[in-house]
Amino acid sequence: MKIVVLGAGQVGTTIVEALQSDHEITVVDLDAKRLQALSYRHDVHTVAGNGATRRILLEAGIDRASLMIACTSRDEINLVAAFLVKKISEAQTIVRTTNPEYIEAWQERDIEVDFMVSSELETAYAVSQTIGVPAAKQTDVFADGQVQIVEFDVPREGSADDLTGIPLTEAAEKAAGRVRGGGYDQVVGLPLKRATIPADSKVASIIRGERTLVPRGDESIMPGDRIVVIGSPDAAKEWGRIMARGTQRVDDVVIFGAGGTGLAIARVLLEQGIRVRLIEYDEERAREVADELPGARVYAATGVDPDFLERERIGHASAAVFAMRADSKNLYAAMLAKVHGIGFTIGIVHDDISIEVFERAGIDVAVNPRSVTAEEIVRFAHDPRVRQLAMLEGDRFEILDITVRDSSKLVRRPFKELPMTGSLIGAIVRDGEVIFPHGDSQLEPGDRAIIFTESSRVPEVEKAL
């Protein structure tokens, strides 16, 4: 497949690295030196010039390309390029943006591009997943956050009385119409059909030692297992509560730096009902952010002033995110915050090497917005029909996001009649609404199905749908 990439920055480079082996790639950038450096390292064709012009796009061979990825740091360049491509080529378009309003317009189909990614938003989701569900090991988000996939390590100590022996199907019926699940004891150790699992959620797989199971109703979650759950954000939170077993939920987060990323993180966390405090060095910007976010408390302060940290009891917060512009500042502020007693720290890094530095220094999680963005774009590029594709537990499991074809044999048949294939339909997105299916639910043509399956069965599933 021929792919044109606009922008040879960090995001562009990461994308090139991921895709170059399987695809024919042309990179367009204004900066000829950057292009040169890139072409020495990777086997790509380069064009120097403004990607938002028809001449340069044609020079890059857009008329023969099947995908255009516009990932320069400037939104409007990316958009103009995408609009041009829509007219002069058949290629699909992916646009990177920093503006949540563009994303909104795209979701409502007012901006005609095939896929839109925002570094800020992706980073915010990544941070919120780590914060919102503290016990979660690895999480993924589908259908714009309405479907979450969360992985938990089931704590070992715990009486396994009530949960063993409840079949899955029964559990699902019990769970219907109820968001709250039972306590830890009503979930762990019981067969799933009798366990009180939160509504709108499914146990997608149980990983026990070397074995991975797509669980049937008579399977039980045992202490020490690692489980993968698919469900609504509420259900995911509920699972977090169950698995956290009384360890305090994160409900009070301090964000250092109120740039685009900090703002996006604050917004996502506020939506989850978490108390957010923002610390911003620049007074003008602090004021702007305070205007925009009625729910957050904004402070105009450096964040490295010990008096301030002490006076505002920053150490009492359950987590802190460091989203300032410079990695070195983030690192120092995070260390200082740790000194003041913050337990959980998340650093936003802009340089790949910083990830290692941060982790060595004891920052709990480091998130690189550009690689998060690149990953998101690569997922789409892999197969545009499979909108997002997550890999769990190495290569053994995959989560597929597939649009159901008219001709699929599985359409309009109740789920309980579908053949058991070792796969599980975790959620259906129909007209923008998410459905967490029960035994009587049916697939309709055009539905997006989020499917949990063993890697070896991916072709089989794709064919069936």
Add this chain to the structure above:
Amino acid sequence: MTSPVGRLRRVVGVDVGAALNLVGALLKYFSLAFLFPIAIALGHAETPWPFVVGGAITAGVGLGLERFSHGKEHVGVREGFLVVSLTWLLAAGAVSLPYVLSGESQLDHPVDALFEAMSGMTTSGGSILTDFAAVDRSMMIWRQFSQWIGGMGIVVLALAVLPRLRVGGRQLMEHETPGPDLDPLTTSIRDTARRLWILYVSLTVVLALVLAAFGWTGVDERMGVYEAVSYAFSTLPTGGFAPDPRSVEPFAAASQWVIALFMVIGGINFALLFRAIVRRHPGSIFRDDELRLYLALLAVASAVVTVLIWDAGLQEGEAAVRHAVFQTVSIMTTTGFATTDYAVWQAVAPAAAMLLVALMFAGASAGSTSGSVKVARHLVIGRILRRELDQTVHPEYVAPIRLNRYPIDERMVSAVIAFVLLYIGIFVVGAVLLLLDAHRVSLELSPFEALAASASSLGNVGPAFGFAGPMGSFAPFSDVSKGIMIVLMWIGRLEIVPVAALLTRAYWRA
């Protein structure tokens, strides 16, 4: 050699000629208002001459001003202050002309006439009349009509003129609400003013019809068409003039409740009302911060007054509730009607009297026809105080002041503080001057009554306490005191700033 006039022109930075030109034009149009009482006078076989002559003088002054100056299209932000202040002063003067010319002994003294006219135009409602029966019906209707025009005037001015003055009335009224859904009235200022006009006229007609219907059906035997129209004219502008010396007291309970309801309506932001009634978004109205506080304050104050007057043995049962609600609504919306002589509460239920004076500082909504400080400003002040306290503990805390969830500009915030400080300062000075003058002429005026008279005039409420109570008259005050109150009413109606700005050197400097 430059002439003194030429030198003055270079020093003065305000285009006085242009301002006078516009004032003249406005006055010229204002003279059309005299046609209404002329028609009434002819209909009642009374003498129309005071109105004919008054109207002619007004038109003549207007035309003269227009003739001897030019350039009204050059009126800018600076000239606007002068235009507004002068127009209101001259309009009150015009309204007073028929009183002077009427030959009626209660009214024909120029100071008395100007007091009555200013009280009418500013929708205050304090009167120097004592013997209502001696005055012609056409003259009484002219009083009521002046209030109706005055109430209209403030809305139109606030919408059409004040925004160009950057006084903040518009900004406050629109609550800084961006977004298409929340700002439907502003396709253009002229259009907005016209829509509000229609709403105002419709509400007046509805009230007049309801009251008249009470009269026809025998619910209220004293309510004739003349009374219905008169009360409608002074209820919606939250004016307070009544054609009866006992205000609303003689009328049936049903009429009193209806008038109270329309006073409450007159105290609601008209833009909000327009949205609720015409655009059929009745629900949206109750999401408004100011309206909620306004109604809450009314409810709480009414409840307290009910308890106080019931406890004092003044009234009980439905009557206690009705009188408490009516008086509270009347004072807070700065109308000035009364269903009972609350001046006597001063002795029997002093706490209730004190509460009424305190309510004179509340006012109703911004963008309504009411006067005084207005609830929106109190809301902003409250939020400023809360932020201030927060920031003493958390010095780095940054937060905008919000109204209806939208942040308001910091300049606006300081304008609100400045307004309230000016308001209180002028109120105190006014009360002291009234006391001094009463002492000079040996008029018996207690400090409480002086405070009430000052607050009432500045807030355009109307009646005060003591002899100037709701059933009383301002006639006993000396001419100097009346002059002081004329000024208080004038600057209170214009929300102080346009007049106060004229007194600064910075205003006139080039």
